[in-house]
Amino acid sequence: MDTDLIFQNINKHIQLDAIETDFFLSVLQPRTIKKKEYLLKPGDICRYETFVTKGCLRTYTIDDNGFEHVVMFAMEDWWISDFYSFLTQSPATYFIDAVEDTEVLQITKENIDRLYERVPKFDRFFRILLQNAFVAQEKRINQNLSFTAEQRYLNFIQKYPQLEQRLSQKQMSAYLGITPVFLSMLRRKLAGR
Amino acid sequence: MDTDLIFQNINKHIQLDAIETDFFLSVLQPRTIKKKEYLLKPGDICRYETFVTKGCLRTYTIDDNGFEHVVMFAMEDWWISDFYSFLTQSPATYFIDAVEDTEVLQITKENIDRLYERVPKFDRFFRILLQNAFVAQEKRINQNLSFTAEQRYLNFIQKYPQLEQRLSQKQMSAYLGITPVFLSMLRRKLAGR
DNA sequence: CGTCTATTTGAATGTACTCAAAAGCGGTGG
DNA sequence: CCACCGCTTTTGAGTACATTCAAATAGACG
Numbered sequence: 001m002d003t004d005l006i007f008q009n010i011n012k013h014i015q016l017d018a019i020e021t022d023f024f025l026s027v028l029q030p031r032t033i034k035k036k037e038y039l040l041k042p043g044d045i046c047r048y049e050t051f052v053t054k055g056c057l058r059t060y061t062i063d064d065n066g067f068e069h070v071v072m073f074a075m076e077d078w079w080i081s082d083f084y085s086f087l088t089q090s091p092a093t094y095f096i097d098a099v100e101d102t103e104v105l106q107i108t109k110e111n112i113d114r115l116y117e118r119v120p121k122f123d124r125f126f127r128i129l130l131q132n133a134f135v136a137q138e139k140r141i142n143q144n145l146s147f148t149a150e151q152r153y154l155n156f157i158q159k160y161p162q163l164e165q166r167l168s169q170k171q172m173s174a175y176l177g178i179t180p181v182f183l184s185m186l187r188r189k190l191a192g193r
Numbered sequence: 194m195d196t197d198l199i200f201q202n203i204n205k206h207i208q209l210d211a212i213e214t215d216f217f218l219s220v221l222q223p224r225t226i227k228k229k230e231y232l233l234k235p236g237d238i239c240r241y242e243t244f245v246t247k248g249c250l251r252t253y254t255i256d257d258n259g260f261e262h263v264v265m266f267a268m269e270d271w272w273i274s275d276f277y278s279f280l281t282q283s284p285a286t287y288f289i290d291a292v293e294d295t296e297v298l299q300i301t302k303e304n305i306d307r308l309y310e311r312v313p314k315f316d317r318f319f320r321i322l323l324q325n326a327f328v329a330q331e332k333r334i335n336q337n338l339s340f341t342a343e344q345r346y347l348n349f350i351q352k353y354p355q356l357e358q359r360l361s362q363k364q365m366s367a368y369l370g371i372t373p374v375f376l377s378m379l380r381r382k383l384a385g386r
Numbered sequence: 387c388g389t390c391t392a393t394t395t396g397a398a399t400g401t402a403c404t405c406a407a408a409a410g411c412g413g414t415g416g
Numbered sequence: 417c418c419a420c421c422g423c424t425t426t427t428g429a430g431t432a433c434a435t436t437c438a439a440a441t442a443g444a445c446g
Contacts, residue, residue, distance in 0.1 A: 061335055061339065063339045067339075069335055069338040069339050070338075071331055071334055071335055083324070083327060083328060083331070084328045084331075087324060123316070123320075127316075127320055127323075130320075130323055130324065130327060131276070131280060131323065133327060134276060134323060134326060134327050134330065135276060135277045137327065137330045137331065137334060138264055138276070138277075138330065140334060141264060141330060141333060141334060141337070142254055142262055142264055144334070144337050144338075144370065145262040145263075145337075145367075145370040146254065146256045146260075146262050148433080149433080149434070150433095168391095168392065168393090169392075169393070170391090170392065170393085174338075177337065177338045178434070178435090179434075179435060179436085180392075180393070181393085181394085181395090181434090181435075181436080181437095182433090182434055182435070183393095184392095184393060184394055184395085185394085185395085185434090188394080188395090341401080341402095342401080342402070343401095361423095361424070361425090362424075362425070363423090363424065363425085371402070371403090372402075372403060372404085373424075373425070374402090374403075374404085374405095374425085374426085374427090375401090375402055375403070376425095377424095377425055377426055377427085378402090378426085378427085381426080381427090387446105388445105388446095389444100389445090389446090390443100390444085390445085390446105391442105391443085391444080391445100392441100392442080392443075392444090393440105393441080393442070393443085394439105394440080394441070394442085395438100395439090395440080395441095396437105396438090396439090396440105397436105397437090397438090398435105398436085398437085398438105399434105399435075399436070399437095400433105400434085400435070400436085401432105401433085401434080401435085402431105402432090402433080402434095403430105403431080403432070403433085404429105404430085404431070404432085405428105405429090405430085405431095406427100406428090406429090407426100407427085407428090408425100408426080408427080408428105409424105409425080409426070409427095410423105410424080410425070410426085411422100411423085411424075411425090412421100412422090412423085412424100413420105413421090413422090413423105414419100414420085414421085414422105415418105415419095415420090415421105416417105416418095416419085416420100
């Protein structure tokens with residue numbers, strides 16, 4: 001189990017001593033998810049908070065017309081879940097699946113709660129994660145309101161150049177809020193310069 | 194100072210004893226904001242977490258072409274701030290102003306921090322607020338990706354019938370992500386049924 | 387290799403925007 | 417209290433952005 005990345009991630013915000021580190025280690029469950037395999041479907045209970053150590057996952061919905069809409073991607077060093085479902089242990093509204101073969105570390109709800117009790121610092125840690133996620137979302141809402149499709153695309157590839165390589169255009173268009181056909185046209189237009 | 198509403202709001206999630214109640218009361222600062230008056234401008238430091246007891250505020254940006262984009266409205270019983278600016282005490286990116294004459298209760302950053310220390314329950318309370326806000330934002334992102342302008346409008350007036358009465362169409366269109374002209378056309382079309 | 391899905395391309399269409407002008411409405415000052 | 421000013425809303429015509437449909441091509445995977 002490769003835990004370097006997750007400890008780096010945690011050390012950005014809180015410092016753990018040896019005992020705390022050991023306890024944290026004991027609640028981590030490694031798992032691999034093959035490309036296109038589901039981690040969660042609507043109706044399931046989201047039982048884990050998931051940290052990506054390798055690969056890429058996505059959270060999305062499918063609308064009445066069968067179109068996908070991506071709420072978030074999570075590659076290495078990102079946390080992902082259906083937050084509401086996890087929190088309340090109620091049925092999920094989102095799909096989560098693997099964009100590529102992926103390796104993750106998972107913590108169950110019960111163990112997160114134990115973690116809060118035994119190592120209250122983690123309360124702070126997950127609060128900071130949530131704060132950052134909230135601010136990022138606020139920004140995305142604002143940009144979805146302010147920007148044209150082209151601006152959103154340029155902004156995306158500039159902000160996540162790694163992801164651009166690894167996602168299909170269909171996946172990216174489902175995040176940007178445009179059709180794959182239109183994204184293809186945009187790229188052709190932008191390439192011809 | 195009318196504190197009924199804010200205590201109701203807090204009691205939904207945590208229970209305060211007499212001493213805690215007194216301390217909380219001591220950090221509340223009432224303020225009135227006249228219609229169109231600013232509570233915050235980009236570049237300011239957001240010094241307060243603000244609870245609306247009467248009236249309505251909005252958080253928004255103005256883009257390069259002078260168009261407004263509303264990130265959130267806050268009417269009675271809602272909390273509002275430029276969250277990132279408040280948290281880090283760094284320059285704000287959003288405008289906050291009053292849609293109507295408004296009365297609020299404010300808490301400074303210093304006092305929130307004191308509150309966390311003296312009454313750790315508030316840590317929990319504000320975490321719950323943040324969680325709810327996060328989930329609501331996630332939903333809004335998803336709906337902005339999935340829905341047409343008409344669906345977003347119908348969803349909005351169904352979800353916030355009170356707000357529909359109190360906002361100008363220009364303000365509502367800046368939340369929905371359409372032009373006021375197009376909202377006017379939508380309404381005409383929908384009324385003729 | 388064959389099948390399935392993603393991407394490209396083009397044409398036609400629809401959704402939402404721009405521009406412009408008129409009408410409505412609210413606040414202010416004489 | 418009414419007249420005026422500025423801003424919002426309405427309306428229409430023309431336009432642009434993005435979608436749909438369809439067919440051809442390219443790529444991924446067993």
